[in-house]
Amino acid sequence: MICLGIESTAHTFSCAIIEKRGKNGKILSDVRKIYRPPEGEGIHPREASRHHAEHSPQVLSECLEKADVKITDLDLVSYAAGPGLGPCLRIGAVVARSLSSYYGVPVYPVNHALGHIELGKMLTGAKDPLVLLVSGGHTMILAFLGKRWRVFGETLDITLGQLLDQIGRHAGFASPCGNKIEELASKSSNYEPLPYVVKGNDVSFSGLLSATKRIIPKGLEIACFSLQETAFSMIGEAVERALSFTGKKEFLVVGGVAANKRLSEILQSICDRHDCKFFVSPKEYSGDCGSQISWVGLLEASKKAGSKLEDTFVRQSWRLDTVEISY
């Protein structure tokens, strides 16, 4: 089975083709075009969707070319139907619907967050992990139970990605700012006290955001270092709590912030303490990409037929724990 996956939830427009044989998937191509807002600004949904619309034909044809696949070879098309920015989501959905109706290929709307997890599992070989999903849109700790991914802990306000981005933008960088913050943080080891808020298995970052802005005058490097240490320790503690509560023996971290080395280091040390196997999705595929959408499309196609065109909506708010999983 060959599937074209289309991702357009936020700043990334991406098409990817995966071939599935039995239980194994092989990524034939994954082409991305990322919208970059001006420095100090975040994603403007209208501008991002314009970017996606302009680049979609080129990304699509490059993706087919790299995979050496013709449109008529496709067995199905999947697109990220949410959660994400409405105008951006609609671009991906339009491309998917057009291909589906013109070429008569079955179409599958897919949950973006589920894509991060399933692709992470496929690439790392994790079987039944506790999952930490950390990106611009999500900060959640999940485990699979009774046909659904259940939330064991999450952020009560902003996500880890937003926290880093907002500090970065405040300091004048362009989103996404994770890399820049990591780089600055590595240049300091002076810790300034910041609010540490863990509520049971949940975390809250809003107070930390305001407090970090306040200490920026003491030095951007100090602020970035203190921010990372505090925020990642909070996540670490929430993960430890969920690990000891669920007793899972595997742990997987996925999503854009999974690329951060300091975060990985902390999580690795936690896993060692709990005799738990540590998996992190490869850097190239931890951020938003078409592969995650393509792979879930293939998994769903193994159990159910494609959606009718009139049911191929986008859903800006679509919680992962409401998706029933049949495969």
Added chain:
Amino acid sequence: MLKLIKKGAEADIYLTTWNNKKTILKIRKRKEYRNKILDNRIRTLRTIREATIISDVKTFGVNTPIVYFVDQNKSEIYMQFVSGKLVKDLPEKMITKICKKIGRMVGILHKNGVMHGDLTTSNFILASDKLVMLDFGLAQRTEKTEDHAIDLRLFKEVLNSAHVGIVNQAWSSFLQGYGAVVGNSTKDRVVLHVQVIEKRGRYANVV
């Protein structure tokens, strides 16, 4: 004698003796991954807080282990060993029933201005004749509806993730017990606030 019985998230639990009595020793060990300043602050604060509140709530009539000794510098607490079963490991039918008792206990805490901060089914032990509440490391003195609602939300989240089969019965049984103590109008106010918190969640159904 010192025997590790549980490697918890933030502390290790040992079985030991104190004045010839079977005793639990809770040690908040230094976490290598955590920045030292931050780590010391968290461990000291929580040790003191837990030891204080665990004793305070006894005066309201909530069953908790007796604290024998606290070593603030080493972040250690020696406390009474309670034999019994964790509520988390009981059969589902039992859990549903016990949720009413849990609700009542939480009600008593809230009525007296204390939030537990870590309400999970693994923080209650069913001893032979009574239910005992554990782990006050995240507890706080607070009268705020928001904080009380956070307690309820966490418990709901735990039922929703770890006890999927009985979530509805267990939750209503919890609320029954809770309402019986704090009164229905307070209960309704806190439950309404739980929804406010849930709506703040990412991608909650707001559209």
